[in-house]
Amino acid sequence: MVTEKNKHNEIVKAESKDLNFFYADGTQALKKINLPVYENKITALIGPSGCGKSTFLRSFNRMHDLYPGNKYEGEIILYPDNTNILDKKVDPIEVRMRISMVFQKPNPFPKSIFENVAYGLRVRGESNKRMLDDKVEDALKGASLWNEVKDRLHDLAFNLSGGQQQRLCIARALATEPEIMLFDEPTSALDPIATVNIEELMSELKKKLSILIVTHNMQQAARISDYTAYMYLGELVEHDDTNKIFTNPSKKETEDYITGKFG
Amino acid sequence: MALNKKKLSALNDLQTIREMIKRHKKNDLAFAALGMFVIASLTITLIVLFLDLVLDGYPKFTLDFFGNFPSRRAARAGILSAWVGSSLVLIVTFFVAVPLGIAAGVYLEEYSKKNWFADIIEINVSNLAGVPSIIYGLLALGLFVYSFGLGQSILTAGLTLALLMLPIVIVSTREAIRAIPVHIREAAYAVGATKWQVVINHIVQYSYGGILTGVIIGMARAIGETAPLITIGALTFIAFLPPSPVTIEPPFLNLEWLNAGFTVLPIQMFNWISRPQHAFHINAAATGAVIIILTALMNGAAIKLRYNIRKKIKW
Numbered sequence: 001m002v003t004e005k006n007k008h009n010e011i012v013k014a015e016s017k018d019l020n021f022f023y024a025d026g027t028q029a030l031k032k033i034n035l036p037v038y039e040n041k042i043t044a045l046i047g048p049s050g051c052g053k054s055t056f057l058r059s060f061n062r063m064h065d066l067y068p069g070n071k072y073e074g075e076i077i078l079y080p081d082n083t084n085i086l087d088k089k090v091d092p093i094e095v096r097m098r099i100s101m102v103f104q105k106p107n108p109f110p111k112s113i114f115e116n117v118a119y120g121l122r123v124r125g126e127s128n129k130r131m132l133d134d135k136v137e138d139a140l141k142g143a144s145l146w147n148e149v150k151d152r153l154h155d156l157a158f159n160l161s162g163g164q165q166q167r168l169c170i171a172r173a174l175a176t177e178p179e180i181m182l183f184d185e186p187t188s189a190l191d192p193i194a195t196v197n198i199e200e201l202m203s204e205l206k207k208k209l210s211i212l213i214v215t216h217n218m219q220q221a222a223r224i225s226d227y228t229a230y231m232y233l234g235e236l237v238e239h240d241d242t243n244k245i246f247t248n249p250s251k252k253e254t255e256d257y258i259t260g261k262f263g
Numbered sequence: 264m265a266l267n268k269k270k271l272s273a274l275n276d277l278q279t280i281r282e283m284i285k286r287h288k289k290n291d292l293a294f295a296a297l298g299m300f301v302i303a304s305l306t307i308t309l310i311v312l313f314l315d316l317v318l319d320g321y322p323k324f325t326l327d328f329f330g331n332f333p334s335r336r337a338a339r340a341g342i343l344s345a346w347v348g349s350s351l352v353l354i355v356t357f358f359v360a361v362p363l364g365i366a367a368g369v370y371l372e373e374y375s376k377k378n379w380f381a382d383i384i385e386i387n388v389s390n391l392a393g394v395p396s397i398i399y400g401l402l403a404l405g406l407f408v409y410s411f412g413l414g415q416s417i418l419t420a421g422l423t424l425a426l427l428m429l430p431i432v433i434v435s436t437r438e439a440i441r442a443i444p445v446h447i448r449e450a451a452y453a454v455g456a457t458k459w460q461v462v463i464n465h466i467v468q469y470s471y472g473g474i475l476t477g478v479i480i481g482m483a484r485a486i487g488e489t490a491p492l493i494t495i496g497a498l499t500f501i502a503f504l505p506p507s508p509v510t511i512e513p514p515f516l517n518l519e520w521l522n523a524g525f526t527v528l529p530i531q532m533f534n535w536i537s538r539p540q541h542a543f544h545i546n547a548a549a550t551g552a553v554i555i556i557l558t559a560l561m562n563g564a565a566i567k568l569r570y571n572i573r574k575k576i577k578w
Binding site: 068096107109110119120124 | 449457465576
């Protein structure tokens with residue numbers, strides 16, 4: 001099997017190829033997007049509201065399939081097995097088993113902390129108590145939440161603070177050992193300190209998996225990502241090393257957006 | 264000079280603004296007063312009605328009244344067969360209407376495609392909630408009593424009231440499901456849950472407060488229903504109890520009672536009220552008070568449950 005690599009010799013984990021997306025009312029939200037996601041790297045999607053970055057992100061776990069009438073064209077290839085995850089023959093549930101997601105607003109289930117993290121495993125048929133205990137502990141440690149909650153695993157998740165809830169959601173997404181994790185503006189509902197925690201966490205997480213993140217906050221993209229993609233009106237304007245994008249973008253539109261002349 | 268003038272006009276403006284606010288606030292007051300009046304008159308009517316029944320019927324509030332069968336002699340007559348009948352009919356109603364209603368509500372919200380067919384079902388369900396209960400009685404007479412040959416039994420009565428209660432359960436299930444935020448639902452799908460797992464592990468669990476409220480309100484309606492049960496031929500004078508649902512010997516459960524004849528509280532009351540002797544009217548009043556107390560208890564439980572569950576789940 002051939003593994004695709006870029007100029008820095010980095011492995012491509014997933015790649016969208018000529019991806020078009022249409023909402024049920026016929027509006028085209030994505031236009032011919034070609035974008036790689038590198039293994040063990042953070043790829044950030046930036047752009048003004050309504051540019052399609054969340055729509056793009058949500059294509060990676062087939063979230064759009066939950067609502068009738070939405071239509072994909074093109075492919076998202078997941079490596080190393082070359083699966084086109086948008087293929088109608090590929091079950092969206094299989095895709096979600098491999099690619100997990102953290103949402104904009106912390107959205108824990110109204111269940112205990114333990115059950116929140118264990119749910120992904122339960123869905124996969126895991127019922128061995130020891131196994132669940134271990135994996136929940138690992139996931140909570142991975143989301144640097146373990147020390148804060150280890151004595152109250154059976155408390156309701158709603159009793160946690162906003163930042164803790166978001167880290168709980170990360171633990172929930174992490175427990176199932178996904179290959180890629182999607183973050184949809186994960187810190188937009190959090191205070192600055194909680195935001196820093198999550199950002200540090202993401203830098204830690206990329207050692208184990210690949211990350212695709214949508215963010216409204218350009219500084220955040222500059223701080224944490226290795227690659228940045230700038231989208232505008234459903235099109236991918238520019239995609240490059242984060243350093244390059246923020247210091248020397250090749251497109252005028254990107255520069256205008258980065259420097260705040262627009263957006 | 265000019266400055267003074269400006270100050271003065273500003274002061275005048277403030278005066279006008281204050282007057283305007285005062286004027287606008289009169290609307291608040293008027294509406295609050297109207298609302299208060301409506302609520303007070305409704306509450307007072309209910310209380311007067313209830314007190315009237317209690318004052319008329321209070322000599323009958325004895326254990327004997329609950330433990331005696333109806334009798335030709337008013338003083339000895341009781342509501343034993345009526346309250347046992349009501350309870351057994353409600354048990355059947357509960358076990359039929361609740362699973363069917365929840366299943367239908369979940370199906371309509373989660374599974375059915377949103378098209379013209381779903382719209383037709385939706386309109387039908389809403390309509391069913393408004394159909395006069397006597398029509399359910401006629402339907403039940405034709406379908407359950409004659410076509411299915413279930414007879415004038417507790418089973419028939421339970422099924423009839425279940426039909427009546429079904430739309431209430433369906434509508435409250437759907438409302439409760441719709442109250443679950445999209446982002447919780449998406450969170451469940453995002454970890455790889457199937458639709459069925461989402462329904463069983465999340466949707467039903469988070470909406471059971473609303474569903475339960477609907478179930479209790481539906482039961483409270485069913486307990487007072489008279490017309491459909493008279494239509495299917497409920498007895499008005501029963502001096503025996505149906506076979507006990509629970510037995511001492513295995514298998515401990517006995518389904519004979521489902522086929523037994525029955526009467527229910529409102530029918531017993533109706534029967535007594537149509538007697539010429541005043542003594543029976545006292546019995547009727549006491550029965551009415553019992554029905555109102557039961558209904559109030561059930562509605563109170565519904566409100567309490569809803570309150571408790573809302574306190575636990577905040578989105």
